[in-house]
Amino acid sequence: MAWVAVRPDASLAAVLVIILFLMPAEGHAVRAGRALKLGKEKVTYLHFFLHDTVSDKNPTAVQVASPNSTRFPFGFGSVFVVDDVLTEAVERSSPVVGNAQRIEVLTGLDKFSVVMTMDVAFTTGKYKGSSFSVMSRNPITEMGRELAVIGGRGKFRLARGVAQITTRLFKFPDTIIEYNVTLFHY
Template sequence: MALLTQTLAYHLITFLILISSTTFPATAKTRDFVRSLDRKTLELGKEKISHFRVYWHDIVSGRAPTSVSVVQPYDKNSTTAFGMIQMIDNPLTEGPDVKSKLIGRAQGFYGSAAQEDVSLLMSMNFAFCEGKYNGSTITVFGRNEVFNKVREMPVIGGSGLFRFARGYVQASTHTFDLKTGDAVVMYNVYVMHY
């Protein structure tokens, strides 16, 4: 019996040593990959809020569409086009005319995500190409209930001058051509950033 107890104790001690030798280095490494930073290290100044008004041109017709279908709806007779996905590289302009000053491009996709109403899942970056915001982006991700007069979606991030961005956009349809399917949507963007 004493020999059995010694053997069990030996195996238990060996097991505990093996576990502790594999656990402690992993814990030490875990502490190394995260650290607190001072805001000054990232050159973060005072947070500000900006408002942009841009016009988003969804061009599905013609020889050079900026919005192309990559997935067709499951049911071609669906009134909501559920399952449809469009990839976009839409112009963002200063005014509602597509020939007005180009401010950036909306790049990403939208898909019909509802079976009982026309609601889109929007996932896009507003990639700016004008002035001091050239090269900076704002990321919009949310639900767009197409037939509502004003649709609100969150700004979930950004890059460049919009690092750590958060806020929201309000979209309202300016024009929609029933014949071509082309649309112009006014986006009011309210974004907090550094």
């Protein structure tokens, strides 16, 4: 393999040109060779509660892999798959609005956190059949935190935004998390 020396300013210029060509022009996206009219960008605010249940006989989170080492504390490197219930209110008996499916990897030796990819899908109401995606580091020991919204489908097509989350109940290992989400989408 041969290495080619590139001037730093040339690399930056190349990256900027690539970004320029990838940016959508005037609210259009190309799909299957034709432009998809996106319309006007909208802002939506969502509020719901996520119920992460591990201790029940029907858990919503299951560990599927763990490191082959005892050197790391707290399951560092463990991988979980999750299918949590979303409700309108903090009580689990309140109406269900959807579910959140995610993959989590436990990380961070100084601050206990997870790196996660999550799809938040709505199964009832005016957003039924729509979802948004989150990919972010989640420092789970902090009461309030922020996660990045990186995409969406249905009514949340091309979503971007932020999910501000607050732990409302932590009864090890079960958790209820409040979500306040701001989405920009088409």
